[in-house]
Amino acid sequence: MxxxxxxxxxxxxxxxxxxxxxxxxxxxxxxNQDFNDLVNEYKALDTTxxxxxxxxxxxxxxxxYLQQFEIxxxxxxxxxxxxxxxxxxxxxxxxxxxxxxxxTSKYIQDEEAELRTMEAQIKYFQEKFDEQKxxxxxxxxx
Numbered sequence: 001m002x003x004x005x006x007x008x009x010x011x012x013x014x015x016x017x018x019x020x021x022x023x024x025x026x027x028x029x030x031x032n033q034d035f036n037d038l039v040n041e042y043k044a045l046d047t048t049x050x051x052x053x054x055x056x057x058x059x060x061x062x063x064x065y066l067q068q069f070e071i072x073x074x075x076x077x078x079x080x081x082x083x084x085x086x087x088x089x090x091x092x093x094x095x096x097x098x099x100x101x102x103x104t105s106k107y108i109q110d111e112e113a114e115l116r117t118m119e120a121q122i123k124y125f126q127e128k129f130d131e132q133k134x135x136x137x138x139x140x141x142x
Contacts, residue, residue, distance in 0.1 A: 009104050013091045023118045024080045034129040041136045049139050065128050
């Protein structure tokens, strides 16, 4: 990450730990709000609109995104726990000067890659759920 090159390894790790916290918060917000709202919308559509219109495709797609999130939510939560431990251990090792600059940089890059993956997953689900909310809104209007 180019922006972090001027920062000390310890400062980079602190910033990354905050991002892990944000991922953890975001996944819970998506679950408690968007996911639960869409589950309720699915149930409502299934007992209203689906009785009079063929919305099978839309229902299956919504269900697929919900199921995918249910699985990935657990994976992301486990990844945040693991990443938090890795970053904490790395922080301790940096303070003890256990690694040279190149090795420390490599470990930071590895953790950065994992963190970006988690952040991308959060963005993906937020986008998909936002799209599905629009689909549900349209189905209710028809």
